[in-house]
Amino acid sequence: MFIVAYTRRKSIFDRFFEHRDSLIIQFRNGDITKREFLQMNFDFIQKIRMKPFDRVDSFEKGMYNYQYYNMLAKYYTMLGVDIKRQGKHYKYFKNHLNKAHRYYNEKDKSTLKLLRYLEFENVDAYFIKVESEKLKNKLYEIVLNDYEFAIFHSKSKWLLKILRANGVFEEGKRKSLIDNYINEKY
Template sequence: MSYKIKESVFDQFFNNREALIQQFKKGDITKKEFIEEHYYFIQRLNLKPFKYRIDSFEKGIYNYQYYNMLAKYSYMKSKDSKLQQKHPQLVNKLQRDANYYYSKKDKTTLKLLEYLDFTNVEAYYIKVKSKGLKDKLFEIVLMDYDHFILHSVSSWLRDRLMEEGVFIEEKRKSLIDQYINEKY
């Protein structure tokens, strides 16, 4: 008799995320498609973010990705020209939602970094094509984990990274430059 071990929700999440990253790197999907597919997958998982404690790397990354994808999806939808013309109130709501989710993502980022005790973390500003993100967007690299790179524009989060001695005062090319600099 053989037993099949059921894949955990975290395994499903991380496997799907890795598959999407590989598809993007190969050029099989665009950044817009990456965001949409990741957003829809998170919706299908029907797993809400963890509210009270981040007591594992997986919970922290899940929350980060949850809020990041909701923010990016809301922002992307708010830029739809047809929606802007026909439903300006909905566009305003989507922009508010995006800002709210980005704020939640930054709070989650801090909780994750505190859980990791800021160990083997490195942060720095990155070179971007976007004028709106120039000298604002920074990258947070979790050096003990492959493929886990966080981003923010939050000045309070940057200040905390500086306090912890992990923010480097130099601008670098993003480790995921192709993704960062592709418009969606």
């Protein structure tokens, strides 16, 4: 007698969230640095070759879009900073930073699409305490309370205005839920 075991093939979202959650846990445990976290996320997104979704009609699509643009923005920022530290190729430094800024803008648009899909329900947003002088009074956190590891960050003034208009932004500063990640340099 043969027993046939049915195993469902993992969807791209299963693979994406498992990889993402694994990296978050490794970072929290101190097993990888922020730089390694960013590089591994970038490599994974490149490997799966899945582009962002035009329409966000699920949490998974919205989270993927945010992660996609956020990782590209942070990756190109990291490359730009590396070039600047070496003191050469100013043109490449500026090119990487321009790419990063474009990706950060797309990330903020993706965040808004996801928030609209969720109808701004069970969302908290607030400014966070940071060590970076450049980010003080600019960086805020958006938490989707119904989902694990759904913590977004932005400096966007236009998105902040929308968060306030929808009654989810709380004035004042708090410690970030992922303070170690936020304040670690890469």
